[in-house]
Amino acid sequence: MGTYQIIATAAMGLEALVAKEVRALGYDCQVENGKVIFTGDESAIARSNLWLRTADRIKIIVGEFKAYTFDELFERTKALPWEEFLSEDAEFPVIGRSHKSKLFSVSDCQAIVKKAVVERLKKHYKRNTWFDETGALYRIEVALLKDTATITIDASGQGLHKRGYRAEQGEAPLKETMAAALIMLTNWHPDKPFYDPFCGSGTIPIEAALIGQNIAPGFNRDFVSEEWKWLPSKIWDDARTEAEDLAKYDQPLDITGSDIDHRMVKIAQENAFEAGFGDLVQFKQMQVKDFTTTKEYGVIVGNPPYGERIGEKNAVEAMYREMGQVFSKYDTWSIYILTSNEQFEQLYGKPATKKRKLYNGSIRTDLYQYWGKKPPRNHTV
Numbered sequence: 001m002g003t004y005q006i007i008a009t010a011a012m013g014l015e016a017l018v019a020k021e022v023r024a025l026g027y028d029c030q031v032e033n034g035k036v037i038f039t040g041d042e043s044a045i046a047r048s049n050l051w052l053r054t055a056d057r058i059k060i061i062v063g064e065f066k067a068y069t070f071d072e073l074f075e076r077t078k079a080l081p082w083e084e085f086l087s088e089d090a091e092f093p094v095i096g097r098s099h100k101s102k103l104f105s106v107s108d109c110q111a112i113v114k115k116a117v118v119e120r121l122k123k124h125y126k127r128n129t130w131f132d133e134t135g136a137l138y139r140i141e142v143a144l145l146k147d148t149a150t151i152t153i154d155a156s157g158q159g160l161h162k163r164g165y166r167a168e169q170g171e172a173p174l175k176e177t178m179a180a181a182l183i184m185l186t187n188w189h190p191d192k193p194f195y196d197p198f199c200g201s202g203t204i205p206i207e208a209a210l211i212g213q214n215i216a217p218g219f220n221r222d223f224v225s226e227e228w229k230w231l232p233s234k235i236w237d238d239a240r241t242e243a244e245d246l247a248k249y250d251q252p253l254d255i256t257g258s259d260i261d262h263r264m265v266k267i268a269q270e271n272a273f274e275a276g277f278g279d280l281v282q283f284k285q286m287q288v289k290d291f292t293t294t295k296e297y298g299v300i301v302g303n304p305p306y307g308e309r310i311g312e313k314n315a316v317e318a319m320y321r322e323m324g325q326v327f328s329k330y331d332t333w334s335i336y337i338l339t340s341n342e343q344f345e346q347l348y349g350k351p352a353t354k355k356r357k358l359y360n361g362s363i364r365t366d367l368y369q370y371w372g373k374k375p376p377r378n379h380t381v
């Protein structure tokens with residue numbers, strides 16, 4: 001068993017949630033801008049890929065050093081033990097970024113790192129020619145920040161938001177990682193009703209179902225590092241068996257999504273079916289103003305249109321007003337709405353209990369939180 005420095009990358013603002021998830025997997029971690037760093041063995045690579053709901057991807061740190069000149073970048077990259085990671089047939093494209101560093105030409109940095117890895121591997125595998133690169137993929141990244149180069153290999157492949165269930169999507173789908181984050185920021189637990197009145201392609205209800213039954217979000221997909229020889233299939237088998245053992249398929253759930261657009265409802269149903277929740281999550285066509293329920297102590301999480309498109313603003317603002325009126329009838333429900341509209345509280349007609357700044361892709365948004373009444377002590381939902 002080896003020991004690896006692992007990075008779970010996080011969207012801006014989600015670092016603390018990713019760190020909470022990493023700790024829940026049993027790894028101490030350190031939080032930095034856009035990433036959470038932890039140490040673990042091979043199984044940590046498999047488990048973090050399988051389990052992290054809010055992280056973007058998993059990377060392994062091969063080395064970290066100061067580099068002020070191309071020579072330093074070359075020599076220090078060449079000094080790293082590449083042969084421990086890359087087989088002779090490895091495919092190893094190099095991508096790069098540079099911020100506040102003397103070495104600012106990203107294309108030059110990429111070419112130098114590539115050359116250094118080739119030199120190292122040529123010596124190790126006793127070759128004079130270039131490599132064919134027909135084998136497993138090891139995507140190397142050189143990231144320079146304030147003259148420190150962090151050299152990593154991507155262990156995820158497709159981003160972790162690709163859970164494998166979203167065959168189709170609407171116009172402005174929420175990333176699955178973000179949807180999971182929104183749910184994790186609420187007080188929902190699986191015994192409570194859960195409702196998304198703007199379900200679109202169903203991302204939020206499906207992520208809630210995955211959380212509710214403690215299903216590993218990566219259970220139904222592959223990861224690029226499954227092809228790596230030094231990460232034996234037993235590691236993956238064990239991690240998947242652990243996930244299977246921890247899943248609570250018998251946990252009853254009361255999760256509903258609705259949308260004004262019947263085409264979206266159909267897409268949401270298909271995606272839920274793909275995720276294995278065909279019967280478990282309910283979807284229906286409905287406008288938010290028609291929301292009504294006899295249930296209590298539920299949680300609503302909604303990602304409505306933001307009204308940023310020309311001609312849409314007035315209609316969206318009128319809908320926010322209607323939403324405020326409808327939801328005001330349900331004081332035991334907790335309501336969480338994500339929007340970029342800074343007038344939201346005035347339109348909704350009530351100041352939020354709490355606001356949390358979040359980025360939906362590049363859009364700055366707030367999660368407006370309206371906490372419902374607490375249930376009495378002896379209450380069962």
Ligand SMILES: C[S@@+](CC[C@H](N)C(=O)[O-])C[C@H]1O[C@@H](n2cnc3c(N)ncnc32)[C@H](O)[C@@H]1O
Nearest residue numbers: 172173174198199200201203260261287288305
């Ligand atoms: C930003 S999208 C939601 C995307 C969704 N979270 C997903 O991941 O696919 C907003 C959704 O609100 C729906 N919508 C717009 N006005 C509505 C209204 N008055 N009542 C209910 N749904 C509405 C749209 O049809 C659209 O699917």
